[in-house]
Amino acid sequence: MEKYNASIEGLMEFMDAGVCNFLAVDTLASMLDSHGFKKLDPRDAWSLKPGGKYYTIKNHSALFAFIVGECDASSGFKIISAHSDSPGFRIKPRPEMMSDGGVMKLNTEVYGGPILYTWFDRPLSIAGRVLLRSNDPFNPETRLLRVNRPIMTIPHLAIHFNRQVNEGNPLSKQKDMLPVLGIIKQQAERDGFLHRFVAEELGVASNDIIDFDLSLYDTTKACRVGVNNEFITSGRLDDLSMVHAAVSALLASSEMCRMTRVMAIFDNEETGSGTKQGAASPVLEHICRRITMSLGGNEEDYLRAVSNSFMVSADNAHALHPNYAEKHDPTNHPVVGGGPVIKINANCKYMTDADSAAVFKTICDEAGVPCQYFVNHSDVAGGSTLGNILTSQIDLWGVDMGAALWAMHSVRETASVDDHLYTIKAFTKFYDL
Numbered sequence: 001m002e003k004y005n006a007s008i009e010g011l012m013e014f015m016d017a018g019v020c021n022f023l024a025v026d027t028l029a030s031m032l033d034s035h036g037f038k039k040l041d042p043r044d045a046w047s048l049k050p051g052g053k054y055y056t057i058k059n060h061s062a063l064f065a066f067i068v069g070e071c072d073a074s075s076g077f078k079i080i081s082a083h084s085d086s087p088g089f090r091i092k093p094r095p096e097m098m099s100d101g102g103v104m105k106l107n108t109e110v111y112g113g114p115i116l117y118t119w120f121d122r123p124l125s126i127a128g129r130v131l132l133r134s135n136d137p138f139n140p141e142t143r144l145l146r147v148n149r150p151i152m153t154i155p156h157l158a159i160h161f162n163r164q165v166n167e168g169n170p171l172s173k174q175k176d177m178l179p180v181l182g183i184i185k186q187q188a189e190r191d192g193f194l195h196r197f198v199a200e201e202l203g204v205a206s207n208d209i210i211d212f213d214l215s216l217y218d219t220t221k222a223c224r225v226g227v228n229n230e231f232i233t234s235g236r237l238d239d240l241s242m243v244h245a246a247v248s249a250l251l252a253s254s255e256m257c258r259m260t261r262v263m264a265i266f267d268n269e270e271t272g273s274g275t276k277q278g279a280a281s282p283v284l285e286h287i288c289r290r291i292t293m294s295l296g297g298n299e300e301d302y303l304r305a306v307s308n309s310f311m312v313s314a315d316n317a318h319a320l321h322p323n324y325a326e327k328h329d330p331t332n333h334p335v336v337g338g339g340p341v342i343k344i345n346a347n348c349k350y351m352t353d354a355d356s357a358a359v360f361k362t363i364c365d366e367a368g369v370p371c372q373y374f375v376n377h378s379d380v381a382g383g384s385t386l387g388n389i390l391t392s393q394i395d396l397w398g399v400d401m402g403a404a405l406w407a408m409h410s411v412r413e414t415a416s417v418d419d420h421l422y423t424i425k426a427f428t429k430f431y432d433l
Contacts, residue, residue, distance in 0.1 A: 004031055006248035006424050008232060008417050012222040014244045015234045019217040020127040021061040021084040021267050022144055024240055028063050028247055028265065029055065035251050037065060048294040051255070056287065060129055060142060061085070061267040062277035064287050065250060069260040073297025076308025077288055078431055079262040079396070080249070081279070081386045082242040082315065083269035086235070087112030087409045089119070089177065089216040091126065096193050097178065102185045104193065105178045106152070108216065112270030116171050118411040119218075123150030124179055128214035130198055140210055143202055150219045152179040179216060218411050230337065230417055237405055237413040239269070241420055242314035245403075249427030259308070260291055261431045269315070269386060279389040288394070310359060311398030312430060313351060313387030314423075316415075317341035317374045319404030332375040334404040336416040339370030340423050343385075343400040350400035351387030360399040360426075367429035369422040374404075 004014045004027065018024030029039070037053040040046055048054065048068050055065035061084055069075045088111050095107040110116075125147045132141040154177060159165050171177065184190050192206065198214075199206040222234030243265055250263045266279045273279040292302040320333040334341040342357050343350045357373075364371040376382040387400040403419040 002034075004244070004247075006252055008224065008420060010248070011232065011241060011244050011420055012224075012234065015222040015236060015240055018084075018236065018240050018243075019146060020215045021086075022129045022213070023127055023146060024084045024236075024243065025057060025061055025063045025265065026144055028065075028243070029057065031247055031251070032065055046290055046294045048291060050295070058277040058283055059267070059275075060144075062283070063265045064262065064284065065247070066260055066262045066287075066291065067250070067253070067257065068291065068295070069258055070256055071258045072301070073292045073295040074301040074304035074308065076259045076305045076310075077262050077291075078257075078259050079264055079284075079309065079311040079398070080246040080427055080430070081264040081266065081284075081311060081313050081390065082246050083239045083266045083279075083386060084243065085112070085267050085270050086238060086240070087114035087270050088411075089114075089179075091194070091212070091214045091216070093211075096190055098184075098190060102183045104181045104184045104190065106181055106194065108178060110173045110177070111215070113409055115407070115410045116173070116177055117156075117169065118407075119177065119216075120154050120156040122153060122411060123219045124152045124154070124216050125150055125219050126152075126214050127217050128212060130202060130212045130214075131210045132204060132208045133210055143204075145198060145201060145212075145214065147201055148219075152181045152216070154179045220412070224417065225414070231414050232417055232420070233412050233414045235412050237415050238316040238408050239314070239402075241415060242316060242402060242423070245420060245423040245427055246314060248424045249431055252424075252428050253431035257431065260305075262288070266386060273386070273389045279386045280392065282393050284390065285394045306395055309396055310356075311351075311387070311390070311396045312360065312427070313385060313390070313398060313400045314402055314427075315385040315400065316402040316405045316408060316413075317343055318408060319406050319415075321406060327377060327380065329375045329377050332373045334372040334374050336404050336406065336414075337418050338372045338404065338416075339419060340364060340401055340426050341372050341374045341404050343374045343402065345376065345382055348388060349382050349384040351391055351396075352399045352401075356397060356399040360401060360430075363430050363433065364422075364426050366433065367422075367425045369425050371426075372404075 089108040127146040268278040406414040
């Protein structure tokens with residue numbers, strides 16, 4: 001059976017493989033490789049062919065795949081965008097910190113906006129990328145790391161020392177959220193311990209490690225829950241469930257299409273997208289230009305192609321919480337199992353308007369899946385996502401949508417099995433129309 005396929009089992013395998021942004025992109029690349037996509041180096045000249053399948057990677061954490069359209073360079077792009085990153089904890093340089101009894105903890109920094117207290121008392125490990133010395137200072141060797149066993153935990157303070165913990169418990173990110181790595185008795189072993197540990201895991205010399213981007217992850221695997229197995233619970237559903245739906249649709253889409261089909265997986269959405277691999281960068285605009293020019297087009301053809309394009313910005317939505325219905329809009333609150341969610345905001349936090357919503361609603365109708373709407377409660381400020389950030393770089397027409405979740409930004413989120421399958425069907429129809 002093919003791994004990571006367009007099923008809930010495939011989603012769970014994908015979630016368990018992509019425990020950080022780098023590994024999520026590496027998993028995507030493996031899926032594309034196995035389906036005949038060719039990897040492109042942005043430093044090379046691109047020679048693209050109609051119907052050709054290609055992808056390129058930015059900074060090991062963002063990936064852009066496309067199937068070139070069968071018509072002229074101005075035919076346009078069908079784009080599904082999502083993001084590879086999720087809130088959590090990144091390990092700081094020189095992270096070793098000691099306490100009594102030889103207990104070593106690691107100094108971390110919060111990434112994005114996680115629900116902090118959900119990370120307590122979990123079996124945790126580390127994953128990310130490690131940069132090694134090479135013969136070229138401008139091109140250090142990159143190795144991906146995933147420690148598969150639990151090696152740390154963030155222990156909560158016992159209730160006996162904080163009797164008011166259940167009445168509210170303000171947390172210090174610098175004090176309360178540091179993971180315990182182990183007991184290291186020997187003083188000589190303490191300095192540089194993590195470097196040596198990582199070197200041993202990778203089978204390299206410790207002094208060959210120049211730097212790293214390492215994150216904590218919960219080692220608990222994705223699973224189905226509910227009396228009828230109707231839910232999936234996992235870390236990082238926001239936004240890797242949409243990434244899985246996008247790649248599933250791209251791989252399942254028909255061989256022939258007039259327009260170029262694009263899957264754009266950005267990084268750093270959780271921190272504002274303001275990086276070279278984020279949605280606020282010109283990376284997608286550059287790729288779309290290169291596709292147009294490689295097909296013999298010119299600047300006029302590129303601008304026409306953009307005008308002919310449509311983007312689905314896929315980032316998860318908030319499902320009506322059964323215990324907190326008052327937090328939601330009284331008439332526009334999506335429910336788990338109710339289908340893909342179109343996200344609307346009067347102050348333009350999303351790129352959706354009635355015109356683009358009508359397009360996506362029709363796509364869902366064509367795919368035979370239900371569709372619902374999300375609007376913020378008017379007393380609650382909402383966030384933004386990829387869609388309106390990308391429109392500062394490319395003059396795109398499109399819609400912001402997602403599947404409905406409970407506990408967004410918790411260490412484990414919950415979604416509907418049916419919603420994920422509905423989303424794959426809608427995305428596949430979008431690429432095929």
